[in-house]
Amino acid sequence: SQQGEEDPQALSIQEGENATMNCSYKTSINNLQWYRQNSGRGLVHLILIRSNEREKHSGRLRVTLDTSKKSSSLLITASRAADTASYFCATVFYGNNRLAFGKGNQVVVIP
């Protein structure tokens, strides 16, 4: 499968701690995106990182991309209970105009 795979698939942390999730993929990508999904809702875009970029920040979020290892990480700093959600990575592969999603990572932040 070309889809990204998130790791760990479930994470439970205390409020205020940092949460790190990883995503691995198998073939060359055009860009990689991270999305959040709250229970019962649609997905919300967090960050897009292009293949020629190594790191991007947005508020408390930091995304890194290592194309040599075909992996990306999403760091949420100083987590809040409102960060409880599922997080998905999604990739656009070269020569392909589709966005392929991983299976998701469930994060629970305990107040």
Place this chain on the structure above:
Amino acid sequence: NAGVTQTPKFQVLKTGQSMTLQCAQDMNHEYMSWYRQDPGMGLRLIHYSVGAGITDQGEVPNGYNVSRSTTEDFPLRLLSAAPSQTSVYFCASTAGLHQPQHFGDGTRLSIL
């Protein structure tokens, strides 16, 4: 600004029935997609469109039809519903694959 609107939000069908899931966006996006989300499977692409009059198959197209007669609308048709099509369906739109995708809130479909 409504974004991506999906209707209905919930639907129960009997095996063999047909129906159309509606999706409309008001952002003038060329690219629209339909996904299904099943437990433990993430989102799987059913069909997508890169503009009015242009559609293509995704990962799991069997049992579904789409058309794109306008930029705004991208309906998904279930031809003869089967229990395996019980799922949550999401429509998304984007200005391009280097841009964020905007998702609707989903249609929860049960086939009995």
